[in-house]
Amino acid sequence: MVFDFLERYFDREPGSxxxxxxxxxxxxxxxxxxxxxxxxxxxxxxxxxxLAVILKTSPRAIGQILKLNPFPIVFPCHRIVSKSGLGGFSAGREWKVGLLRHEGCL
DNA sequence: GTTATAGGGAATT
DNA sequence: AATTCCCTATAAC
Structure with missing residues (x-):
């Protein structure tokens, strides 16, 4: 269930x-x-x-939709960053930074 | 209808 | 490098 997924995620053993x-x-x-x-x-x-290019929409609209993500982390919206810097995050930028560092993206 | 955004880009200073 | 201005598509009102 979800907790197995999260446990794997935080142990850096990703799975589908x-x-x-x-x-x-x-x-x-x-x-x-x-x-x-x-x-x-x-x-x-x-x-x-x-994402905006792929889905034929605007970057801002992508942000609007990402902030409504009902399952953060399992739908990894934290991997979407701004072109110049880090973008926003519904749970606060601190979380985004933490998650990205955990994934070695910083 | 209008306003506010988890953005981008160009022009200007 | 920072400010300003304008563009955009979507959600919320």
């Missing part, structure tokens, strides 16, 4: 999501974004704009 997630009340836009997130492996990052 092995438990069901209820996406029934997510809109199509959100699914697109979160789906892209699941394709981003541990230790890699992308910019808001990269």
């Amino acid at each position: 999501i092995s438990f069901p997630i209820d996406c029934s009340d997510l809109k199509p836009y959100h699914l697109m974004v979160y789906h892209q997130l699941t394709r981003l492996p541990f230790g890699k990052t992308m910019t808001y704009q990269d």
